[in-house]
Amino acid sequence: MIEIKPVLEAREISKTYPGESPVYALKPTSLRFQPGEFTAVIGRSGSGKSTLLRILGTLDKSDTGELIIEGHGVSRLSEAELARFRRRRIGFVHQDYNLFPEYTAWENVIFPIRLDGATEDRAKTEALLDRLGILRCRDRFPHELSGGEQQRVSLARALVTEPAVVLADEPTGNLDAENSSRVAELLRFACDEYRQTIVMVTHDAAMADYADRLLRIRDGVVTE
Amino acid sequence: MKDRGWSLFRKGLKRRRKEVLRLRFMMGFAVLLTAFVLLFQDNINAYVMENNYRLYGRWLFRTEGGARVESPYLDWERVRVGGYLQKLYDPTPELDPGEEDGEAEPAEGENREPEDRIEVPENENHRQTSVRIGSMGEAFAVENKLGLYEGRLPRTPNEIAMELGALQQLGLSYELGQELSFYLAEPVAEPAPTPEKSADGEKPETILVLNRVSFTLCGTLERYTARWDEGDSLPGALITGEAFDSLTMDKRAFDFGMLKPEYADHSVWSFASELIDAVRASAQGAEGSLVANEAAYYNPFWGDPTLYRNMIAVLLLLCVSLVTYLTAAYLTKRKRFFLRLREIGASTAEVWKMAAYECALAVLPAVFAGIVRAYALSLGAVFAMTRLSGFPWFYVFLWQTLLRILLCVLVTFGVSLLAALLIFSGRGISEKRRGLSKRAAAALRRRASKQSLRLGYRESLKRERMRHPLTTVLRRLTAVLVCAVLVYSFDVISGAAKAYHANLTPFSGMRTTTLRLRCRVPTGAKKTEQFDLEETAPFLRNTIPEAFFAELAEKPGVASFTRILSDRFRAVAWEGKEENEAYRQYLEALAEEKVGPYNRENKALPAFLDKIDQSVFLISVRENAEAAWKSFGLKREGPEYDAYLRGEAVVLGSTGDFRERAGLQPGDTLYLSGVNGELPVTVAALTEHNTQGATLFGSAAFGARLQALDGAEGQWNTFVTTFDTRSDKENTAKALAELCTRYGLDYMSNAETLKDIEENYLRVGVTYGFFSLSLLILFLFMAAAVSAERELRLRGKRELLRKLGAEETAFAREKRREAVREALYGLAALPLALAARYWLIWRDLGQAGGAACYSRLLGRNLNYGEAFFEMEQTDSREFFAFINTLETRSWLWLLIPLILAVLLTALAYGKTGKGDDND
Structure with a gap:
């Protein structure tokens, strides 16, 4: 039997926020995410979902354990290497879309490519936008877009570099049901079409139905 | 009364104590600085203006001969002036016109009845004073602060008010109510020369008719x-208009233009040029009699009121910007x-109200505290200033200024709060999220x-700036403005320093020397009335005794002194002097001007030529001849130098024009005439020297030869001393004056002028230095506030960029x-x-007081006529101003504060704020 190497592996990662009464945001946890796997993380507010996502996204360092992405131990990477790695191999989608208001939709999408000093493949990017249904809004600024459109632009930005992992933090939190299901479908599509690993934090049970795997998190403890 | 959650706000403020204290500190400091500068400067300004009025009057322009020009800014007053007070009979009896010396004391108990009308020769040395009699309106006198020592101004025709100095000049002891009696001359026509007197060419004698007048001293x-x-052309003795009309004497009238009270803040020089032109055009000959009273509005701290107001405006602008940014x-x-x-149900209006309330709670205590502290600080600063400058203590409680500051700060706070709230609403406080403006969107597209x-x-920051172009432009303009003021202030300070080191007086721009004491000839050397020349000879006979120098060396505060042998009006001849065409033309021109046609029929000509020939050479012998030689830029070697040291050669200093006229060259021999014959000396070198005629610079050996020629003894008759910079110059000057008086030496002291220069340097340094x-x-x-605010604003963006893979170091790099x-x-x-700077120079040159500007820039003493001449020599006023603006050394100096300001600004902008976020 051939063992498929996980794209993302967390070994005994944990996070504590110090203070008079320390907060154990994430208790020691080990997780493996396979390529093309769509994982939903469900938990109440303050349960440690976002902390987990930030650690998986290399934005925060875990207090213990190690994070391995595509076979690379993240803790051994320098800040610059980590940034480069994040730029190329991880995509983020946010609840608040987090688009740059001073950039057009097109520029927001190609931002990570240009940030890397590369030039975008125009046809490929247009195809992506077309697939996400936002090609016609490419020259609009974010404030000229609807919430659903903004979120799709955000999703396009996360997918444009063809990252190994896409981390989505409640991507449908600000959307209506129609737009929510459309975004979820698109994530599912990315997962199936491009074999991308999707980790989506949500507290919407309906959204979790799109996932292959469901993780529950409660008081910093992750269970399957 | 409903609480509406205000108590929660107060509680919230207490809990965010650190943050609120930081805000209060910054806001309070900003208000303190601004209010202090305003209070202090307004105080100094008020004091200076009051002092100006008291000393120099409020009038701005004075014309003579009815050349009064209507101006919307000026009120005109007329002052009428009559002849000099000629003599005083009562109680001094030495009025006999036949008496030769008017200085003689009256015989004890002598009391002759004065005559009402007498005749005296004009040239007689009678007791004429420089005090004129005249009449002016009481309102004019009061407005121009003609200070009364005692009594009051005249109100009835028999009353007179006189300057105390005039009474002392007349040698009177006085008391109010005393009757004063003196003579005034009737107007005289130029008499026709009588045949017996005109034969020898001398001017015929004029007889003055003197009429006695009496007044009662009322003040x-x-x-x-x-x-x-x-x-000196104005009345030192004032009588009523009625009394003035009744007097028979030469009469003149001056018109004084004073700035109307409603234009008190108006820039005087903004309309000065037009007025001057109008006066010149209005009356023939008015040009020469136009006097501009620069002193009335002269502010030694700021130059003029416009500059002061502009500086204050810059300060207020900065304060407004700071308050806005802080809010x-x-x-x-x-x-x-x-x-x-908003999320819990507050309306936008309620949120705004709450935000305003919270800001007011956080900020207003700091504003009031800042003003109170500024008031106390300004009191202290004025006190320190008075002690440093030797002013009497003063403090003008300026309610208006205080209220203006308070109002200004409150309005600023209100407006900035509103502006901030509007900006704020654009960033998400209200439901409606404001997008990009059309212009910004177009630019970004x-x-x-x-x-x-x-x-x-980097691109994100650039687009951030493009999104808020107005804020960006305002921020940069403020930086430019502040740096410009800094550079200008530094320019003014360095100018004052330059003037201080070059001993240029602050007001006129004239150069003064170090304290100079000179032995004058105590002889009966009679003033020749025709040519105003002094007879030659006895200068060298009267020298300063060595004992004096011994005492001088012991005086504390005297750093060093240089002894000089100074001679005047030495007759000098040289080969071909009379044949020199240019020189002859020069003499002819002078003769034409002084005694009439240059021909044999003019009997006065030979005597004039004899005197004028002698007048063109001055002689200066320096104790340290080697240093003097070096100061001319000459090499201290060669036969000329040796001859100079031996006293056989001199350096000829003159203007180029004179050298051309005289035709003198190095190697020529000059023959100096003296009591015992002639002394030949060689011209060792020529040097540029701004003097009338020429000056011969020689060594001590030359001085000894010259004295031997005149049979004089002693060695030095003049000296120049420098003071120890740490000493009390005023007291040193007094001590030296006392020493000179004891040795019977006449002296000329520049101590007060030097003190003025020093004080001006201090004032300018303190004022501009502190302001900048x-x-x-x-x-x-x-x-720093802008930086902190941007830091907060960009935090979300940075976090997003981080997620997208931007490097942390890039943020720091971009920030720097x-x-x-x-x-x-x-x-x-x-x-x-x-x-x-160019504009100020250009403007000053065009003003009535342009001479001071020329003198300052050229480092030479120029009166108005000379300045006018200089101006004509240059291509244009614009070009002259341009050249002086770009003076290289100043350029380099100006870069120092600018680079310093740029570095500090970079540090302040580069400061990474902690960006406290309470949520």
């Missing part, structure tokens, strides 16, 4: 005629809190159309780069400051 005045511009930064920090208020842009933090420092601190505060870029905009201040 004594301070001596304003000595202080006012050309005040905006504070509200930005509280953004999420107010957003939550244009930017987006550019291919292959490297997108990243305050401005810089405020600006740096603002830069942006700080440097923003700071570098300050460099644009240099051309701005130079333009301001």
Whole structure:
């Protein structure tokens, strides 16, 4: 039997926020995410979902354990290497879309490519936008877009570099049901079409139905 | 009364004590600095103006002969002036016109009845004073602060008020109510020469008819005629208009233009040129009699009121900017809190109200505390200033200024709060999220159309600036303005330093020397009336005794002194002197001017030529001849130098014009005439020297030969001393004056002028230095506040960029780069400051007081006529101003404060704020 190497592996990662009464945001946890796997993380507010996502996204360092992405131990990477790695191999989608208001939709999408000093493949990017249904809004600024459109632009930005992992933090939190299901479908599509690993934090049970795997998190403890 | 959650706000403020204290500190400091500078400067300004009025009067222009020009800014008053007070009979009896010496004391108990009308020769040395009699309106006298020592101004025709100095000049003891009696001359026509007197060419004698007049002394005045511009032509003795009309004497009238009270803040020089032109055009000959009283509005601290107002405006602008930024930064920090208020159901208006309330609670105590502290500090600063400058203590409680500051700060706070709230609402406090403006969107779209842009933090910052172009432009303009003021202030301070080191007087720009004491000839050397020349000879016979120098060396405060042998009007001849055409033309021109046609029929000509020939050579022998030789830029070697040291050669100093006329060259021999014959000396070298005629510079050996020629003894008759910079110059000057008096030496002291120069340097340094420092601190505060506010605003963007893979180091690098870029905009201040400098020079040159400006720039003493001549020599006033604006050394100096300001600004902008977020 051939063992498929996980794209993302967390070994005994944990996070504590110090203070008079320390907060154990994430208790020691080990997780493996396979390529093309769509994982939903469900938990109440303050349960440690976002902390987990930030650690998986290399934005925060875990207090213990190690994070391995595509076979690379993240803790051994320098800040610059980590940034480069994040730029190329991880995509983020946010609840608040987090688009740059001073950039057009097109520029927001190609931002990570240009940030890397590369030039975008125009046809490929247009195809992506077309697939996400936002090609016609490419020259609009974010404030000229609807919430659903903004979120799709955000999703396009996360997918444009063809990252190994896409981390989505409640991507449908600000959307209506129609737009929510459309975004979820698109994530599912990315997962199936491009074999991308999707980790989506949500507290919407309906959204979790799109996932292959469901993780529950409660008081910093992750269970399957 | 409903609480509406206000108590929660207060509680919240207490819990965010650290943040609120920081805001209060910054706001309080900004208000303190601004209010202090305003209070202090207004106080000094008020004091200086009051002092100016008291000393120099309120009038601005004076014309003679009815050349009064209507101006919307001026009120005109007429002052009428009559003849000199000629003599005083009562109680001194030495009025006999036949008496030769008017200085003789009256015989004890002698009391002759004075005559009502007498005749005396004009040339007789009678007891004429320089005090004129005249009449002026009481309102004019009061407005121009003609200070009364005692009594009052005349109200009835038999009353008179006189300057105390005039009474002392007349040798009177006086008391109010005393009857004073003196003579006034009737107007005289130029008499036709009588045949017996005109034969020898001498001027015929004029007989003066003197009429006796009597008045009762009703008041004594301070001596304003000595202080006012050309005040010696004004009345030192005042009578009523009625009495003045009844007197028979030469009469003149002067018109004084005074700024109307409603234009008290108006720039005097803005209409001066037009007025001067109008006066010149209005009456023939009025040009020469126009006097501009620069002193009335002269502010030694700021130059003129316009500059002062502009500086204050810059300060207020900066304060407004700072208050706005602080308020905006504070509200930005509280953004999420107010957003939550919206979420729990508060309307936009309620949120605004709450935000305003919270800001007011946080800020207003600091504002009031700042004003109170500023008031106390200004009291202290004025006290220190008075002690340093030797002023009497004063403090003008300026309610208006205080209220103006309070009002200004409150309005600023209100407006900035509103502005900040509007900005704030755009960032998400209200439901309606404000998008990009059309203009910003168009600009950004244009930017987006550019291919292959490297997108990243730098580009994001650039687009951030494009999104808020007005804020960006205002921020940069403020930087330019502040740096321009800094550079200009430094320019003024360095100018004052230059003037201080060159001993240029602050007001006239004239150069004065170090304290100079000179032995004068105590002889009966009679003033020759025709040519105003002194007879030659006895200068060298009267030298300063060695004992004097021994005592001088012991005086504390005297750093060093140089002894000089100074001679005047030595007759000098040289080969071909009479044949020299240019020289002859020069003499002819002089003769034409003084005694009429240059021909044999003019009997006065030979005597004149004899005297004028002698007058053209001055002689100066320096104790340290080697240093003098070096100061002419000559090499201390060669036969000329040896001859100079031996006293056989001299350096001829003169203007180029004179050398051309005289035809003198190095190697020529001069023959100096003296009591015992002639002394030949060789011209060793020529040097440029701004003097009438020429000056011969020689060594001590030359001085000894010259004295031997005259049979004189002793060695030095003049000396120049320098003071120890740490000493009390005033007391040193007094001690030296006392020493000179004891040795019977006449002396001329520049101590007071030097003191003025020193004080001016101090004032300018303190005023501009403190002002620019305050401005810089405020600006740096603002830069730090801007930086902190941007830091907060960009935090979300940075986090997003981090997620997208931007490097942390890139943020720091970009922050530094942006700080440097923003700071570098300050460099644009240099051309701005130079333009301001150019404009001020150009303006000063065109004013009535342009002579001072020319003198200052050229480092030479120029009166108005000479300045006018200089101006004509230059291509244009614009060109002259341009050249002087770009003086190289000043340029380099100006870069120092500018670079310092740019560096500090970069540091302030580059400061990474902690960006407290309470949520």
